[in-house]
Amino acid sequence: MIVPLPAFIAVPLTAAFVLPVFGRRGRSAATLLANIVTISLLFMAVSSLNQSRSYEVGRWPIPLGINLVLDGLSGLCLATIAIVACGAMLFSASYMERYTAKCKFYSLFMLMVAGMNGVVLSGDLFNLFVFLEIASIASYALVGFGTGPEELEASFKYMVLGSIGSLFVLFGVALIYGNTGSLNMAYVSRAINESSFTPAVGFALSLFIAGFGLKAALVPFHAWLPDAHPSAPAPISAMLSGVLIKALGVYALARIVFNVFGISVPVAWVLVALAVLSMVAGAFLAIGQWDLKRLMAYSSISQLGYCVLGIGLGGLIIASGGSGRQMTWASLAILGGLFHLANHAVYKSLLFLTSGSIEMATGTRQMSRMGALAERMPLTRAACSIGSASIAGIPPFSGFWSKLVLVIAAVGAGYYWVAAIIVFVSLCTLIMYLKVHRYVFLGEPAGGQEKLDRVVEPRGSMAVAVLMLACLCVLMGLLLLPAVRAVVLDPAAEVLTSGLDYSRRLTGL
């Protein structure tokens, strides 16, 4: 089935424009509509995997008009966004009963999804900025959705840093326009690589790295994430940690660095350094946390480092200009990074959703005030165990496979220290999730037995969402089977390894 590309943006946007009209009485209708939209987005995304085409909006040929580009990488990102959105939306159907203005919540959720889809599909730098802003502004509002003091503080911090990131990107776009006279990524790439690498282009590239690094919360720019992600309602935390930082950060960074500017050795080293810093610092900071969601937020920083590491390492090998054998390792590293990106989206959103169930049942996020929840919440415990096993890289769960691919690629290419860091951070991750299990599910009940008796397992749509993501976590390893890999992961890695072919394909030169 060929899905027209604007549908990925038009469907959630139309839903977002209609949803606020449903008042208090139309809540169940709004819930139904929102779920139908996310599920249909999932079908659309899955049917667009492994396709490659470009769509000219308004029938204007590029570079006059804006084009939407679907290739393996954007297909993978679209599918990931749709899976997590589907789970989070199912979860919020009953979780968000606690809050007022539910219809506006759905509307903001849809706007965020539309913004991310727009970023992933866009083939135009300024258009990418506009959709980046849609997704970011919706997420600022969603972080402050509860309007409590902490939520507002986190939301303000996030908004200030996010706005600076967006302005860096905008300034970079302005510089690029001033130098190349074009905004279309393919034409910009052609113009940059035909002329020599001027300082202005380098400055624009560093502005992009800083801007998208702020959105992706790589370590020197990570200050907002540990506040913002825990403060949001649980389904939104799942969306933010699961896909938002990846679509706005990692995807945009990879696309711009690889396909527009072309990878070079210094840039690849910058990416690897940022990634290693994020992995190590995120893991160390996470171990010390006692707030359940905060711990998970820090671990997101660390896990995001893996994705950037895979991509950066692949870029490093490509840019060093190795032989055919080295190129195999490069594409393997990139494949590992992208595979980890999809895996992390699934298990981190699963973990955040279970943390939402726990918070709803116990009324606290402090691990010291929980304990012995294993008997009362068996499903949540099972789901949390699966998620933790995946994130810590225990076979046969999904995280193991992507880390294994990364380690193999690093060793094969001769970067032994990278492999050592991957294994070490993986051990730290294991420790932090053992801590979660020890204090949340085992041990003594902190609030006394009678408080424990009032804890109930979530039912209905929340349980369905958690089950769905947990099953996916187990099954994600199947993506490495050659037949499946050729459809999902290989085309995505191919887009990045082929680099500047992107522009040649689109401009037809």
Next chain:
Amino acid sequence: MNGMTVIVKTISSWVKVLIIVFGVYIVLFGHLTPGGGFAGGVILASSYVLLMLAFGRRFVEDNLPLSLASKLDCLGAFLFMIIALLGFAYGGAFFANFLYRHYLPGDRFALISAGTIPLSNMAIGLKVGASLFLVILTLSVFRPSSDEPGGRGV
């Protein structure tokens, strides 16, 4: 907030008409002269802001309640989307200017020309006017509640 003196009220009820006419002009002629849906929409919203300053918030709220403004906001955005989708249905691509290309080329420099551009301007004018009015009204309606935990009271 009951508004200001009779002089201010009388004058602003006249000026309001002028501002609205000017805003509508800016919106309608956006494809021929400087301006367009955004500028015109903001001007429309500011006419209501003037009324709010002169007559007080109550008066404006009675004339254009919050719920209606929010519905107009959604309607404007939805209409713009409809224009885009009509381009898909009749022009062959999302946002294609199907009116100009196939159905209604119009005369150059005339009001009815340029196909969907004036229509988009109107939809955007409606959307921007309603949404900015809405945000100003929301900001001025907001009063700190004293009974919430953590609230400071007035």
Next chain:
Amino acid sequence: MSVFYVLLLLILIASLIAIETRDLLSSVICIGAVGFGASLMFLFLRAPDIAITQIVVEVLGLIILIRATISRDLTFISGDREFFGLVVSVVIILVVFLAGMEVLAGLGRFGMPVMARVPDAASAAYIEGGLEKTGAANVVAAVILDYRAYDTLGEATVLFTSIIGATVILRKEAKEALSEA
């Protein structure tokens, strides 16, 4: 040409005052001056559409900002951050500025648009074919509502998003009063 420098200096001075003054209300008024300076600047740079939009947006923005500062008990602010942090951030910002100065030379002379330097720039096609292909005499309107209408959809959506966000943030009760829990 010199009018641009005069206006830019005016904008710079006004923004410095806006940033450094201790009274929030005066700083908001100074930011209004910056906005009006920018609007004049757009007018002289032959961008009447932007000038009109900037001036009306500035008025509404000022109303919003004044709403935030007026009738708050504490509009005067005292003290800055600790000295060390100040020095570090100023140094970092200076480095960024000096790095930026190096690259601005690549942009060509002021007053020479990029479309005149680059052979097949999109802008030249807009000017040549705008009236014929879209029927709109205002080329900027043709660009925002026809050539790049998809951007405008995004822009309208950003406004929609932030308005929904503002009403959500300012709503009275955030949590539903649960009767059974």
Next chain:
Amino acid sequence: MAYALCFLLFVIGLYCVVVKKNMVKIVIGIMVMEYAVNIFLIMIGYRAGGRAPIAAADDVLAGGGLSDLFVRSCVDPLPQALVLTAIVISLGSLALMISICIRTYERYGTFDITEIRRLKG
């Protein structure tokens, strides 16, 4: 030189956001940065002695094409379209930011971010 002044404005805004500790001041810093980017974009498209990209009736030749004078003297319309978008985006984010500020003021009773420190770590 003109570009440099513009970039200076951007850096001043960045300084304000990084150093000031009043929430409204931070918002003002972000606004200054936005102005700087907008002016910068329009300046990129300026043509010395140019005219606004709006065709009048006497620019159209008898054959229906545009006069050469018009085509050669227009300023660049594309940055103007981008700035129009950017202005509206900045107005939207200003509204949201101010709402957050007002609500935070209601919760904490201050605009000072050093006193708004419940989140740590």
